[in-house]
Amino acid sequence: MALIVRDVRKSYGNLRVLDGISFKAKDNEFVCVIGRSGCGKTTLLKIIAGIEKADYGEVKFNGRIGFVFQEDRLLPWRTALRNVSFGLELMGIRDYKRAKRLLELVGLKGFEDYYPKQLSTGMRQRVAFARALAIDPDILLMDEPFANLDAQTREEMQEELLKIVENKTVVFVTHSIDEAIYLADRVVVLSPRPARVVKIVEIDLEKPRDRNSSEFLEIKRNISLLLSNRA
């Protein structure tokens, strides 16, 4: 399902955070929003998710939202399985089979009855991802979900993510240029605070992408320039 963000503005007191953000995500498109740490990316995502109000502008989207946070935000008193089924339970559905299937999908078969504290950071993030998928969302909003992972795990997760969300609209926030180019169909480049859209870059490379190809590195250099103020 398509998402339209139009001229979204947000201030906290005198601090302007978002200064007229506009972009679109087409059906089944993977959009990365990239910007420096603290530029308001998370705020933008929360506005799209509807848990923060924009001061101005609008977000057009009618559908179910799946959200993956930077921290896993699992409920410590629930097992992996019950964490995955959390969103379903809120909808009044008790479907542990589905939750189990999704745990399997994210590679955690056999860990159904583990509590979050018994799982590694990477595994916990997988559970959080399965939880977001469990409600069969029309869009997935992901807020630097891999930022707390080691480089190795991070690349593995990126690869798996692409396989799993092939038929989903995704808005993925990151500050890693490499991650954005590897994942996205389009990259929305934001300026430092207050955030404006500097440019929207189409990434026209076949997936899975080779991080060391000359095209990849070329795009990386461009975006890097856009992110620094020299552009």
Added chain:
Amino acid sequence: MMSKAKILSILIFLSIWYLISNLVRLPHPHEVLLKFLEISINSEPVLGKTLIQHAIASISRVLIASTLAFSVAIPLAILCGWFRVFRDIITPIVEILRPIPPIAWIPLAYVVFAPLPNTVSISQLFIVFIGSFFPCFISVFDYVRNTPKELIEMARVFGAKDLDVLRYVVIPHSVQGILTGIRIGIGVGWMCIIAAEMLATSGEGLGYFVMVMYEVGGRVSEIICGIALIGLIGYTMNYVLLKIEGMVPWR
């Protein structure tokens, strides 16, 4: 098995006791132990009850009164922690009443409960109620107030309404606080019942027993048996409840 340090600590305690009991009017540990066994099995003649019966009387009073206290304190603390209206109205009342030592309520309780046939028992239960109520309330309230904002936000993103957040996030998060509140509440309740029993003719109970043993002529061995058992029971209740707290599987 007991560690070497623990055995040593008990030995030191007993040696000091022997030393002091040679200087002042205090029975030796082994004399107390014999007395303890004697009145645990046979009724102590003045009150006609065994030490165990006195202990059971005190324990049941605490259990009844603190169960009542918890069943009011826990829901109330959750409501106050979660709903602004309750917090604004109830918390100031709690804060005013909380610093009053439970024992200070006794005279008032006697007057208020005077029309009832069992004024003393009801007053004692009331004192324990007061004693266990506040620590439990405060513990649960703190846990509810400190529910991680991130988890509440997560639940909201997944479409949780206010009551869903309460049910799925706030209350489960507060289980730990409830258990701690129960443990501390029972501990305070135990101290209160002993004090309350000392102040009135309650017929039985460890506090009453200790007081009577003093009044009939300073029976030091019996008195020590009584206070030793009071300590032992207090320790055991705390220990058991700590173990239960530790059984929470997600900690």
